[in-house]
Amino acid sequence: MDIMGRAKTCESNTLDTYKLYRANMVDNQRLIGEFLRAKREQIAPAMVGLPQPKRSRTRGLRREDVAELSGISTVWYSKIERGQAAGISSSVVCPESGFTA
Structure with a gap:
């Protein structure tokens, strides 16, 4: 295989690896x-x-409450x-964040 063929194979493998990484x-x-x-609904x-809201369309906590x-922020929690949302820190999803259930 010539140098161009090897480069294309390497490029293809790298792209496949990236696609698999993104999918995961x-x-x-x-x-x-x-x-x-x-968890929020439970x-x-x-x-x-x-306090229990007088009117609520959701079971359990509202997103605003969890945030x-x-x-x-409510926007960041909603994205998560x-x-x-990429790059979620462990302090947001771990019990140490103040939201334990």
């Missing part, structure tokens, strides 16, 4: 989001010392839960 990363983000949503506001308890 997106899948992991989706799984984190599903987990956080499930926790009543009273369990974390918040406040975790010390992050929708699987659209």
